[in-house]
Amino acid sequence: MVLETTTTWHMACYTDDIPENGGACALIEGEQIAIYNFSRRGEWYATQNLCPHRQQMALSRGMIGSTGVEAEPKVACPFHKKTFSLKSGECLSGDDYVIKTYPIKIENGQIFIGME
Amino acid sequence: MKQKIIVVGNGMVGYKFCEKLIAKDTTKKFELIVFGEEIRPAYDRVHLSEYFAGKTIEDLTMAPASWYAENGINLILSDPIVDIDREAKTVRSHHGLLESYDYLVMATGSGAFVPPIPGVEKDGVFVYRTIEDLDLMQTHAKKATKGAVIGGGLLGLEAAKALLDLGLQEVHVIEFAPRLMPRQIDEAGSKVLQAKLETLGLQIHLNKNTQEIVGNGIIEAMQFADGSRLEVDMLVISAGIKPRDEVAKVAGLEVGIRGGIVVDNALQTSDPNIFAIGECALAHQMIYGLVAPGYEMAEVVATKILIGVDVASFGDAFIQEPHAQTIVFENSAKGIYKRINISNDGKYLLGGILVGDAEQYNMLLQNTKNKTILPPDPEDLMLGARGGAEDGASGVMALPDEALICSCEAITKGAIYHEIIENKVTTLDGIKKCTKAGTGCGGCVPMVKDLINETMKSQGVFVRNILCEHFDYTRQELFDLVKIKNFRTYDDVLDHLGKGDGCEVCKPAVASILASLWNEMILEKGNATVQDSNDRFLANIQKNGTYSVVPRIPGGEITPEKLIVIGQVALKYNLYTKITGGQRIDLFGAHVSDLPDIWEELVNAGFESGHAYGKSLRTVKSCVGSTWCRFGVQDSVSFAIEVEERYRGLRSPHKLKSAVSGCTRECAEAQSKDFGIIATEKGWNLYVCGNGGVKPRHAELLATDIDSETCLRYIDRFLMFYIKTAEPLTRTAPWLDKMEGGINYLKSVIIDDVLGMGEQWDAEMNLLVEAYKCEWKEVVDSPELRKRFTHFVNAPKVKDPNARFEPMREMVKAAEWK
Incomplete structure (x- = not known):
């Protein structure tokens, strides 16, 4: 049997709600989603807002940037600077944590987050 | 044809052997069979007591049964080997399995030694060795209130701590010897340890010989040889371990008088096809590799984690005059005792003892093992760096290549050095990944870091301390x-x-x-x-994601009206209020969306940002000085306010703190500040480069008897020089440490202006002072900036439901994090 997963797109906010090269948090269906405006690269990302290290809702307030030859996009939690890939959600600073990432799309200045 | 290895015993050591063999046996030359006595695969016995603190069996398991299967290892559990036939080269298990071998590896470990005290068979008497033992203890502890442990060694203390964790009201430790941990530490160290443990709630009884365990089927009391008696309803015996050498002995292998299978330096027994490793093996000399050093390391870590006190000993811990010189350091207030023993010619470290602070353990151990020639002041090795740019990290460079840096994974200095030089791995995470060093107990991490930094320095690789991968500049x-x-x-x-x-x-x-x-x-x-996040929200993020608010109170002087406003704001927004160490008031627990409103009220009352969130000037403390104090010789409060208002908002590589004292009694503690001013009859003395914090430093005297104007000019130049030349996040004291020529050079730059930069710096500082504006006033006045202070961009009025508080006295505190 194949389980079908359907992605529902939720309107989160407007593009100018998210500061350039930074993040902000939106409340969607009771979940806290961190949305990042990587304007330097013209890219958008969304992850869970919770940092798994100390269970703090803080990733959206973290600094974003990139690392390595592949220029992996990442965010650093403001609490203890654990860093996570914005693409895969993997922790890049040596721990085993993985954070959830969400599909994101922009239409007419509006930001939509895909949730299952 | 494959050669067959049989491992007898599946404990930590047996598992580690399998792991290493699989890693080395890339051509699959060997077939591996493991027999274990317990019902589950090997688990971490060193951290066993964490089972009581909520760790599951899965957490403690070294590797699940599936790991053995995936690596082609035949794991047979609940079936110990009972017989070895060395002629036929076969073993027979308890259930009757007969297996032949090419090589046999004995990893039977050790069992609890139970002394022949009458009554040890009674209910409520336990040993502390396996998960089954722990399960039994846990069940019994539910109906017990008074517990005791026989044995004041590491395991005994660990068991005592476990009894406390199980909720027993009274826990006694009974030791036969006149001191705790008699095999590891000396009497002075034992006293320090005992005092520490008593503060944790353990009751220690020394020189006690248990004669009988009293009770009708179930333990009721302990009777001692000195006639005294102790009522208990639970007892753990931890009087030592004995090597499990019974099967080996019956098979005719050579064993020691007090037990243990005799092995040579290659871990080979008297039968060339049979090896023994771990606690069942008795080696005449020190063994490198596998796990013997791993256990040593684990012991240090274990005492720290399990009992909360560092205890370590190494080398010949007890050797005394006239065979050696000993150097002892004791600070009983802090519960620290350290002793090192050095050879009479002062050249070599022979051994030592550390209680209360074992940070230098690994370095000392390596210096001992490798017979490194000691520096002229060997006490520096024991006490750690105490100022000066040279010491501290230099120790690791003096070690030979074969020195073990990571004992858990048996990684040598040479191996790490190779990765740094040849493979350009220059981060701690990188070294962890490629060598596994530092991934075990973690005790060697400071040494690995030192090794990376010092190696890079010596290679000139990073002498230019570039910022990060994005900027090739210092x-x-x-x-x-x-x-x-x-x-x-x-x-x-x-x-x-x-x-x-x-x-x-x-x-x-x-x-x-x-x-x-x-x-x-x-x-x-x-x-x-x-x-940085704190600067982005102009406030300090706290444990539950809320922020703290710190208005500037220059010099610590505040009017009653302003004090009332702070109280009103705190009441209105339900903020926890505390006087800080810097003579101002910190308001905790503000939601990010309330910050602009809170600051609007504060700004309207005449307050400004205190920059507690920034790498910038924090406070200038003061004592009342000549305005009120009968000893004061200058008006220290007025000068402190002038200094604080001059440098408020100045961003620097790290935070800056200052103080002004009104007389030589120094009530403002100016000598512990980045720049501190002390009044004299003739003017001011200026001190620089002090700090409190992790590594306290006394400030050094820069100039004496100067007037206020000169004092400010010197501070201007000092700060500009620091801001321009310090590495990021370096405070003034370590900045001065790295400066060639030290304080004398600094004096020549600031007072004699040898660089000819004085006038330029004066002008630059004046521009910064004139450009100052209160950041919070600017936010309060700007609707655009205020908009950014929300938790949810799509629901600005909703506060973070995860920001939780707990009541504390009459106020609140942040909910504890996990």
Whole structure:
């Protein structure tokens, strides 16, 4: 049997709600989603807002940037600077944590987050 | 044809052997069969007591049964080997399995030694060895209130701590010897340890010989040889371990008088086809490799984690005069005792004892094992660095290549050095990944870091301490370039001087440079998102994601009216209120969306930002000085206010603290500040480069009997020199440490102006002082900036439901995090 997963797109906010090269948090269906405006690269990302290290809702307030030859996009939690890939959600600073990432799309200045 | 290895025993050591063999046996030359006595695969016995603290069996398991299967290992559990036939080269198990071998590896470990005390068979008497033992203890502890442990060694103390964790009201430790941990530490160290343990709630009885365990089927009391008696309803026996050598002995292998299978340096027994490893093996000499050093290391870590006190001994811990010289350091208030024994010629470290602080353990152990020639002041090795640029990290470079840095994984200095030099692995995470060093108990991490830094220094690899992967410049170079090119935003700096997209290291560093150079509002021109989070929200993030609010109170002087406003704001927003160490008031627990409203009320009452969130000037403390104090010789409060208002908002590589004392009694503690001023009959004495914190430092005297104007000019120049040349996040004391020529050079730069920079720095500081504006006033007045202070962009009125509080006395505190 194949389980079908359907992605529902939720309107989160407007593009100018998210500061350039930074993040902000939106409340969607009771979940806290961190949305990042990587304007330097013209890219958008969304992850869970919770940092798994100390269970703090803080990733959206973290600094974003990139690392390595592949220029992996990442965010650093403001609490203890654990860093996570914005693409895969993997922790890049040596721990085993993985954070959830969400599909994101922009239409007419509006930001939509895909949730299952 | 494959050769067959049978491992007898599946404990930590047996498992480790399998792991190493699989890793080395790339050509699959060997077939591996493991027999274990317990019902589950090997688990971490060193951290066994964490089982009581909530760890599951899965957490403690070294590797699940599936790991053995995946690696082609035949794991047979609940079936110990009972017989070895050395002629036929076969073993027979309890259930009757007969297996032949080419090589046999004995890893039977050890069992609890139970002394023949009458009554040991009674209910409520336990040993502390396996998960089954723990399960039994846990069940019994539910109906017990008074417990005791026989044995004051490491395992006994661990068991005692476990009894406390199980909720017993009274826990006694009974030791036969006149001191705790008699095999590891001396009497003075034992006294320090005992005092520490008593504060944890353990009751220690020394020189006690248990004669009988009394009770009708179930333990009721312990009777001692000195006639005394102790009522208990639970007892753990931890009187030592004995090697499990029974099967080996019956098979005719040579065993020691007190047990243990005799092995040579290659871990080979008297039968060339049979080896023994771990606690069942008895080696005449020190063994490198496998796990013997691993256990040593684990013991140090275990005492720290399990009992909360560092205890370590190494080498010949007890050797005394006239065979050696001993150096002892004791601080009974802090519960620290250290002893090192050095050879009579002063050249070699022979051994030692550490209680209360074992940070130097690994370094001392390696110096002992490798017979490193000691420095002229060997006590520095024991006490750690005490100022001066040379010591501390130099120790690791003096070790030979074969010195074990990571004992758990048996990684040598040479192996790590090779990765740094040949493979250019220059980060701790990188070294962990490629060598596994530091991934076990973690005790060697400081040494690995030192080794990386010192190696790079010696190679000139990173002598230019470049900022990060995005900028090939030192902070000082970047500072000058940004100034010359007149860049005002992070993006400008990155586009012209850097590469990539930036990161959490270079963003705040560049933001700090921009702020130090231009003193412009840090949240404008797109610079907001390159600030460290605290600077971005102009407040300090706290444990539950809320923020703290700290208005500036220059010199610590405040009017009753302003004090009332702080109280009213705290009441209105339900903020926890505390007087800080810097003579001002901190308000905790503000939701990010309330920050602009809170500050609007504070700004309207005449308050300004206190920059508690920034790498910038924090406070200038003062004592009342000549205005009230009968000893005061100058008006220290007025001068402190003048100093604080001059440098408020000044961004620097790290935070800056200051103080002004009104007389030589020094009530403002100015000598522990980055710059401190003490009144004299004739004017002021200026001290620089002190700090409190992790590594307290006394400030050094820069100038004496100067007037107020000269004092400010010297501080201007001192701060400009520091801001321009310090590495990121370096405070003034370590900055001075790295300066060639030290305080004398600093004096010549500031007072004699040998660099000829004086006038320029004076002018630059005046520009910064004139450019100052209160950041919070600017936010309060700007609807655009205020908009950014929300938790949810799509629901600005909703507060973070995860920001939880707990009541504490009459106020609140942040909910404890996990």
